[in-house]
Amino acid sequence: MFIEKKASFDEGPAAGGFDNDRHRSRYAGTRVRAPVDDSAWTRYRASPRARLDRHDAHSVLFREDDAASHLYEVVSGQIMLYRLLGDGRRQVVDILGDGDLCGYSLTGLYDCTAEALTPAEVRVLDRRDIDQSTELLAHVNRCLLTRIEALHSHAVLLGRKSATERVASFLMRFVPGRGVVGCIGPERHGERHSADTELVLLKMTRQEIADFLGLTIETVSRVLSDLKRRGIISIERNDRIRLVDVCRVCKMTGIH
Amino acid sequence: MFIEKKASFDEGPAAGGFDNDRHRSRYAGTRVRAPVDDSAWTRYRASPRARLDRHDAHSVLFREDDAASHLYEVVSGQIMLYRLLGDGRRQVVDILGDGDLCGYSLTGLYDCTAEALTPAEVRVLDRRDIDQSTELLAHVNRCLLTRIEALHSHAVLLGRKSATERVASFLMRFVPGRGVVGCIGPERHGERHSADTELVLLKMTRQEIADFLGLTIETVSRVLSDLKRRGIISIERNDRIRLVDVCRVCKMTGIH
DNA sequence: CGGTGTTTTGAGGGCTATCAATGGGTGTGG
DNA sequence: CCACACCCATTGATAGCCCTCAAAACACCG
Structure with a gap:
């Protein structure tokens, strides 16, 4: 069901595919979002503490059960999150695009693996910076809510759709x-x-x-x-x- | 597959079932959480703007596509969140217990229906209060992360388990x-x-x-x-x- | 003790997984 | 430039898991 992949699968420079407008949900069953002001987030991203990493397709950002050290923001490209069962069955639990966050953890360990689907740029952020600003926290909040809605849709798909x-x-x-x-x-x-x-x-x-x-x-x-x-x-x-x-x-x- | 239910299903006063210790995840495939200080949240809950509502079993807190007006915190009992497909197929996407939040929305509409599984107490909170405090926002963030981890586990269950x-x-x-x-x-x-x-x-x-x-x-x-x-x-x-x-x-x- | 709603059990069928073989596209090397 | 290898995708045959439909058993209640 899941085979470790190395080969690159035709990655053109036009790594589109997903619409990049985050304020408009595209997933069947989800809703259209209202625009919000996230200028504080934009400022924070530009600060020197926020590093920008580049990843090739199929490069792993972090692995399930690794110590969770950072928060990641997808700048370009697509990242998939997946979990494995003991016998190798794999479930991709989410697919992230421009502006989405991942890598947050409550337990100190990542709860799933993050792997680039396309060549991708990710901003590596420090959780401690975010925790001090209501604007940044509110932005993270919105990002998490977006994920939750997508995960609800996905649960319906996985549980009830042909x-x-x-x-x-x-x-x-x-x-x-x-x-x-x-x-x-x-x-x-x-x-x-x-x-x-x-x-x-x-x-x-x-x-x-x-x-x-x-x-x-x-x-x-x-x-x-x-x-x-x-x-x-x-x-x-x-x-x-x-x-x-x-x-x-x-x-x-x-x-x- | 889904029939609207009215009858009450043997609700003893000992509405236990779920372990109430939120800092310890119980769901197969999730992790044990580290304890955190949420005293600010405790104070906010006690403020006069936070109303406490009681619900009977099978009472609906809010319905999918209703205008999202409030944020809810489960104080006691259990709440299930579900979505319906056009032909009546239902998927319960999450089950909430003590301390969990629901009712947040980005679109202005609830993305799923919330229904009490047991007699339940919920605190009805005002989003505007929360948005002004880093401590409250951080608490909400932790709650959302808990949901996301649970939803990841649930996606694996729905997608890959017998x-x-x-x-x-x-x-x-x-x-x-x-x-x-x-x-x-x-x-x-x-x-x-x-x-x-x-x-x-x-x-x-x-x-x-x-x-x-x-x-x-x-x-x-x-x-x-x-x-x-x-x-x-x-x-x-x-x-x-x-x-x-x-x-x-x-x-x-x-x-x- | 019937009435109602829920759960269990049974028979059968359909959908999707599994196993296996073929096809097609891409890159490499002769 | 073509042959070959490799990987990925498609197609086919078959099996099995779970759904559907139906009926019986059970629990709860007045």
Whole structure:
């Protein structure tokens, strides 16, 4: 189910895939967020105590049960968090993008492993600095709440959705402003009733997708093939999937 | 899968079930927490702006998509958080006990429904008060981190564990200090090598357990019957389950 | 002691995992 | 430039776990 990977999987310099607007949730089942002022956070990030690290794809930031020393803020790229069971089963519990935090710990040990999905930049922060400012703490608070909402959505996906619904939900993650509660719908989206289509650039292997969705690699593959056969998506390359009709994919997520 | 419930399910006055020591995680796969000083929080709770509400079992504190007005702290009893899919499938995403917080929102809408599992007391807090104190914010942050760790564990359970492993993990929630990383083990636990047994008082119906574990009511029932047949547990009443050999249950959680 | 709601048990089927083989893309070396 | 190797993804066959539907057993209550 989980095999340690070393090979790099086609990382173009355009490491997009995720929409970077953090104030707009993209995950099917979550909500659109209100904008907030985090200027204090921006100032803190620029302070000399905050170091910037670069990671290659598949580089490990920290490992489950390592001593938790730092807090990390994703500046660019994507980071996945996962846990392992004793026999090697893996569950990707979260996927982080621009502005998200990880590495916080109550126990002194990291509760999961953090691994870069793409080349990534992370700011390494000192917890003690943050604890002295209400503005910084409030920012961290908002980040944690964002994670909690995402984890709630993910629990629904893992506990109650079929394989097709999981894959559809996963694909909808990459469509900005759609598949969320208060979805703007296909009509108002494109200019002048253009085709409701979207190109998704996956930055994950089938194995990583499967471990995120609580499925096997074969099932993910089968579902994608089935969606392709039905003309709902077209697979232009393994990591380039076109949603031919976004609304149709959205309707398959199970949230309606 | 989910039927609206009204009937009360045997709520004794001894609404225990969960261990109330928040500084010790009990959920299989999570870690033991370090104690922290939250005296500022204690003072704030006592302030006149913090109201105390009482809820009966199955009373709803707030509903998914309601306007989020307040923050809630569980004082006594247990609260479950759940989300519904359009066709009525339900997933219980979290179960809260003494000291846990819920009701925070970034979007202005609650992202899930909160319902009392037992008679419960909740303190209704004002977000604006908290946002002005580093100590209060730090306390909230710790509470949120606790939830995130629990949600990570739950994602592993929902995504990668078998029905038996899920039920075993669920039962181990109720055994203080066991089934966590750094588990004290059977030898050092009892005084003078007493039987490694534990009585679990469930405050949830089979339906609620099933919706928490991402299973059906029938599967939960079948697993429990099977464990009983094998002598691993004994069901003294529907809501009283004796773990005959805690260590054996622990080994079935899948975390080893 | 029936009535109601919950839990257990049974039979059967569907969905997803498992095991195995094939296909395809990329990089390397002759 | 092609052959080969390697890794990843796809496809196929089969098995098994858990869900669904149905009925019986049980608990609680008036």
